[in-house]
Amino acid sequence: MKEIIRLQTITALLILASNLIFSQYAFGQMEMPKDSASIVQEALALIHSPEPEFENPPATTMDPKAFADLGFEQPNSFEEAFFEASDGETLFTRHFSSESNTTILLSHGVLGDSYLFNKLSGLLREATGAEVYAMDIRGHGQSGGRPGDVDYIGQYEDDLADVVTHIKKEKPDHKIIIAGHSMGGGISLRYAMRDDFPEVDGYLLTAPTLGHTNPTMRTAPADPDESKEPFLKLHIERIIGLSMLNSVGNHEFDSLNVLFFNLPENSPVTKYSHRSNVSNAPADYRDGLRAVNKPLLIIVGTEDEVMEAAKFQPVMEQYSEGELLIVEGATHNGIRHSEDAMIKIKEWAELNNLN
DSSP states (O other): OHHHHTTHHHHHHHHHHHHHHHHHHHTTOSOOOSSHHHHHHHHHHHHTSOOOOOSSOOOOOOOHHHHHHHOOOOOSOOEEEEEEOTTSOEEEEEEEOOSSSEEEEEEOOTTOOGGGGHHHHHHHHHHHOOEEEEEOOTTSTTSOSOTTOOSSTTHHHHHHHHHHHHHHHHOTTOEEEEEEETHHHHHHHHHHTOTTSOOOSEEEEESOOOOSBOTTBOSSOSSTTSOSSOSEEEOHHHHHHHHHHHHTTOOTTTTSEEEEEOSOTTSSOOEEEHHHHHTTSOSBHHHHHHHOOSOEEEEEETTOSSBOGGGHHHHHHHHOOSEEEEETTOOTTGGGGOHHHHHHHHHHHHHTTOO
């Protein structure tokens, strides 16, 4: 488990880099052949180029603070709860019960699952009084589906909608807050962009991936020399080729993998497909932020290894009416357990009658 999660922040950074490549094609920022036939011909050559390989295993050392930030502690009891997605697949959650009339639906980041969100779930329940469902995203943890893949672009947010629908049916008087960390935050914003989804009452995002075009992401690793053998390799040619095909409406090859992790073959997730990668955040961060028409709170730390906290303020001021808290000294994963963050969450929930 340690080996799977330990370089989560570097992974998130590199995934953001791959998303930027995708967005540059999607938004016409890179030059492409003029006609569809030329696009397809060039794209097919790119996507079938050799996949990256790893020569050596990654480094396994980790400092105590980074390890603590991951959240392996299991201080809170919970009940297992299962929901059925619209395609019949099973979605697993850990339910942290409460007598409150507010429900928080919480999604994790890349390579994670709800096991690492036990401590956060308890802290959120304590801060807001709400019950919490910590969800294993499709293909992760104990949820069904293929590891690192979806059936189509957008299935992650469809799964969120299915769970929200079930909760609303069972608890029609409950207020619902969608919460997400990192990739889970990006999926939450994709949910907000869908007019056909059930309305919720608030959005709570920690260190979120705002979008594939995202000025808040770091452009270089905080520690580029951490490992000589990368933990993650991008199939750059394939990302470009699939983005070119998508630009002309061709999604035939979206199941091909574009992200490859330096992990044992028996690890829960070792690769992510193109359609999974595209589904982890809005194509354009501005559209995602503008779509949120309910109370929104974003929290990020100054020591985040993936995001640049200082860049969130101008983005929020220009494209969102939500609130932002920047926590001094908090890391990408550590922000989830910050005392300052919980104080702000409690105030935010009380101010917006979400407790």
